[in-house]
Amino acid sequence: MARASSSTALDAFDHAILRILQKDNTTPQRTIGEAVNLSAPAVQRRIKRLEETGVIEANVAVVNPAKVGQPLTIFVEVEVISETAELIDLAKTEFSAAPEIQQCYYVTGEADFMLVIVVPTMTAYEALARRLFFGNNNVKKFRTFVAMDRVKVGLAVPCEI
Amino acid sequence: MARASSSTALDAFDHAILRILQKDNTTPQRTIGEAVNLSAPAVQRRIKRLEETGVIEANVAVVNPAKVGQPLTIFVEVEVISETAELIDLAKTEFSAAPEIQQCYYVTGEADFMLVIVVPTMTAYEALARRLFFGNNNVKKFRTFVAMDRVKVGLAVPCEI
DNA sequence: GCAATATTGCAAGTTTGTTTCGTGAGATCC
DNA sequence: GGATCTCACGAAACAAACTTGCAATATTGC
Missing domain, CATH: 1.10.10 (Arc Repressor Mutant, subunit A)
Incomplete structure (x- = not known):
């Protein structure tokens, strides 16, 4: 074969x-x-x-955030004011640069960005929010969801055939 | 030392x-x-x-979903009707069982579950939504966000010190 | 059906992971 | 204060895994 x-x-x-x-x-x-x-x-x-060929993007160890002093996982939905290419790219760059932001997706729907954030304390999240969201003139609103349970976590992809 | x-x-x-x-x-x-x-x-x-000790939960290859025929990444916010322990656990079990659901978090805030889903087509997502959300009497509403750009993806955790 | 290309398996060589052993630093107990 | 105990370390030997060259085989295109 x-x-x-x-x-x-x-x-x-x-x-x-x-x-x-x-x-x-x-x-x-x-x-x-x-x-x-x-x-x-x-x-x-x-x-x-x-x-x-990039099918395998990386080989990594998956770490339990809680066991390295980062017990808080937080989802944030961000809505921006202006969706010009420049401002979107700027936001992408800023979000990418923050180590607390584990995942950042640019999405369609009632929000523009979905973020997955890992932090040690609520205080740390507040500081991050002040810096990234309140400190960004292009952020219209954001909604915060605090994870109580990591039911399932993976980047594995279902493979057919 | x-x-x-x-x-x-x-x-x-x-x-x-x-x-x-x-x-x-x-x-x-x-x-x-x-x-x-x-x-x-x-x-x-x-x-x-x-x-x-579980600090390292797994050692995995990170695969590019688009390159294995799963180009769509979708976020779903799910709100349930009743938050009894039994019904929540049931939902957790159902969501965990679906291979398309890459990540599932139980959260506080304006929603109860945050899901990250990977599928090959919109049709596949519609079928999944019909089965998991419309087919679940305890789902009050759900909001869909389609990812246009995987700006940042990681399970890596920022390490202090 | 034939040539060109791609992929396989085997075997040797190389790198990497693992175990063993002896040593030294810190903590505990007398 | 000294003996002892525990723990972690490094060096070396060992075992396992990865990598490469080569010949043979299977597949694709014409």
Whole structure:
């Protein structure tokens, strides 16, 4: 069996490998190979290709925020006044620069940005809000949601086939 | 220099190691050791401890959803009718079971759940919404935000000290 | 059906992770 | 104050995993 296409298309082997790596990227290539019926070097080459083509964006350790002194996870919906490209890009840059902001998405709907923020205390969040939201003339309003329970956390992606 | 406490407290070495692993957990322990001024075995023991104590929850490959045929990221704010423990737990279970739901948080504020969903098409999202939201008698309302830009995505946690 | 290309498996070589052992620093108890 | 205990460290040996070259095989395009 060979790859579906020579370019960047993913075949069933790739999906199977990704499924494993998304759960545990310390799984030995030999073990992966046994699971997907491929030799270890073949698995290695496919992983390398997946990394080079950007399918695998990073290999990271997932840390429990509460256990490193950052027990508060907060969602923020931000609505801006003007949606000119310059102002949106400015906001993106500012939000990206803040280490407390774990995730930042530019969205359509009743808000313009969705933020996921991790902070040690409510005081820290208030300081951040004062700086990023009250201190930004283009922020019309923002709504805060404090997480009480991390029911499910993942960047893993459901893989079909 | 010694560890701050014998139990589960993290010292500066641990934080330095975590900072590296959060960016790239394939970094060789020798390299980490050089960066933090520790031997490779010392690094290895600390990583093992961090994993055993749950500070490191997982080691995963981060996949680009768009490149595996899941180009749509959607935020959903869900408001429920009754917040009894049973009904909340039921909702948590249902949301956790859906592979499309990447992240699920139970929050305080004007909504009760914040969801981050990854799907291939809008049609797939509509089907999911019909099943999970319209098909759940306890869902009062939900608001959908479609992500146009993944400005910043991470589960990495800002480490102090 | 044939040539060109791509992918595989095997085996050797290299890097990395892991274990063992002895040492030294700090804490505790007498 | 001194002995002892615990813990973490580093150096070296060991084991495991990753990586690469090569020949063979499968697939794609013509």
